[in-house]
Amino acid sequence: MVPVALATMLAALLLPVVDILDRRGAPRGAAVASVLLGGIAVVGGILTFVVSQFIEGAPALVQQVSTSIKGVGDWLTNGPLHLDQAQIEQFRKSAVEAGRSIRRAMATPARAGSGSRVVSIRANTPSRANT
Secondary structure, eight states: OHHHHHHHHHHHHHHHHHHHHHHTTOOHHHHHHHHHHHHHHHHHHHHHHHHHHHHHHHHHHHHHHHHHHHHHHHHHHHSTTOOOHHHHHHHHHHHHHHHHHHHHHHHSOOOTHHHHHHHHHHHHSOOTTTO
């Protein structure tokens, strides 16, 4: 539903540009193609800019996160909770391991047998023709 709504809004936004090119004598197909290619070029340029800015700022972001984590550790040790360093280190290790397991789960492909279970469930379901 959302992709259809986005496509409709995009078509409505680009239609006036196509109409202007059409009125100036460009064939309608060429006008549509040029507006489409121009839109792709603009989106590609924006994405290139965003990605390059992210890559440029990544080291500073890592430094800020490291500083923030150290600050949270200091607050947990010296703040109202008065946790000891061993508890904080245990939490840190479990958080890192949880992140790694999530990354492994996302990186591993789906099991080959999962599709066969779906097929067997559908095969045991009575069809409408039999009811």
